[in-house]
Amino acid sequence: MQLRYGSREHRYDASILRGTVTQAVLIADDDDLFCGSVSINLRDAGYKTFLAHDGHSAITLARAERPHLILLDVVMPGLNGFAALNAMRAEPLLNRTPVIMLTARRQPDDVLRARGLGVVDYVAKPIDMPKLLQRVRKALSQAPAAERPLEWLD
Numbered sequence: 001m002q003l004r005y006g007s008r009e010h011r012y013d014a015s016i017l018r019g020t021v022t023q024a025v026l027i028a029d030d031d032d033l034f035c036g037s038v039s040i041n042l043r044d045a046g047y048k049t050f051l052a053h054d055g056h057s058a059i060t061l062a063r064a065e066r067p068h069l070i071l072l073d074v075v076m077p078g079l080n081g082f083a084a085l086n087a088m089r090a091e092p093l094l095n096r097t098p099v100i101m102l103t104a105r106r107q108p109d110d111v112l113r114a115r116g117l118g119v120v121d122y123v124a125k126p127i128d129m130p131k132l133l134q135r136v137r138k139a140l141s142q143a144p145a146a147e148r149p150l151e152w153l154d
Contacts, residue, residue: 023140024048024065028058028084029073029102034125038071038102041129042136055079059087062094069140072119074103074110085117098139102127 025047029035032053039049050065052058054076062070070088074081081101088094100121101114111122120139123132 022046022048023069024050024067025136026050026052026058026061026065026067026070028052028055028061028070028076028081030054030076031073034127037129038127038132041133045133045136047136053077055081055084055087058084062088062097063091066093067097069136070097070099071102071136072099074101074105074114082113082117085114085119089117098142100135100139102132 025042027035027038027042027049028051029038030053035051035053039051042049050061050067052061056079058070058072058076059079061067072081072085076084079087081103085099088097088099098120099118100123101119102123102125103110104125106124114122120142121135123135
């Protein structure tokens, strides 16, 4: 949507004008089909999504996009989910971003390790999509308000 103010035109996300901001979710998983499926369901539920297929790209996208929530797999090529989460927790702009681990790993040690890194939920695959959407809504409703400046697009 474009609005004219004075002599300048500005483009706005229409949701800002309605008083709502679409919440962004980063999905980090090396399975393309899984990422696509989760992304479609989240978009259908009204969320904006970003996809990463390894730990390094998850960190890069999280820095660039500052999502409201991160869905993070444990087993990924290059940098695994635990290492990526550790790196995110060390960054001031990302350390409070809520994270839900989505993984086939069900070992109690992995769950404890994830909890120790501050994840808000740990979901074992295969995923029940309606339950995942409930957990996403719950994680976002409990997350501290994002301290994100509004961006002006020229």
